[in-house]
Amino acid sequence: MMLRGTCMPDRATMMPDGHLTPHTDILRKVVCSGHMSPMSPTPPPDLLRAGQIAAHVRDAVERRVRPGVKVIDICTFVEKEIVHLGARPAFPCNVSINSIAAHYTSPHNDEQTVPETGLVKVDLGANVNGYLSDTAVTIDLDDSHRQFVDAVNSALQDAIREVRPGVRLGHVGAVIERTIRTRGLRPVHQLTGHQMTRWTLHAGKTVPNVRTRTTGKMHAGEVYAIEPFATDGSGTIRAATASYIFSTTMPFKKQLDPLSEEVYERTQGQYRSLPWASRWLYEGGAKRDYDAALRRLIRAGAIRGYPVLLEGRGRLVSQAEHTIIVDTDGAIVTTLGGT
């Protein structure tokens, strides 16, 4: 199967309809590493594999997101498939519905189901030995919000076309903003794409979704998640009170109660600084008050929560996302899929 043992990068050219087609000449260049210039080293195979696995699972889950399906079943399907394909989740599967812009993953007892209409964003990533991928798709439940999906797909496509060493991150943001506004929507300016390094999901630089004066640039070999968000609301977001996604602060030395200590050790050992879901603590059937331990850990500064993010006016939000490697003359999209 295409996922087994291959380390061929998904080198591609964007087609006008928003689809990506492999560009065979460039593909040959990348694969025949003996003939490559020293400026264009072969990307780490684990990085490419993390991208392929995430793309495969994203394409598989897209077909499963239908009205009435339990959100927790979508989350566990995604996370189990990632493991089944030989990786680990880079972060909990996010299923953000309608005006929830991002950072919703099911809590352990979630009864919520997918509604009849609107937009569902599924955002997922794989971790292969610390090499990460991050990709998202928006599902238009009753096919009545196509402009939202088109806007983010086109913005992502236009942004990827700008990727090359030396391009200003603010320029990429300007391209994203223009494409979304041209389609009558607004970019969500507080949400950004982000650089990724080994074991670090949000490393240093960000990729804005609007024109900014940031002077930062992309450099060859860097890895980025580019993720445009579009809305018919204000384009601002606010944090809800609930957090279901956390990350562990390292190092942490203070004394804690036994259960908090156990949660700290477990999450630090298993996920390092990558995000994890409170739901994952309950897997295996242990009936303990993890929610209380999480509150104590937050108060102690041992973990941080990522609150659910809502569109400021309660309007719909769409999202598209790919992981890319900055190559000498363009982008290698690691999460292409469709194969």
Ligand SMILES: [Co+2]
């Ligand atoms: Co991301």
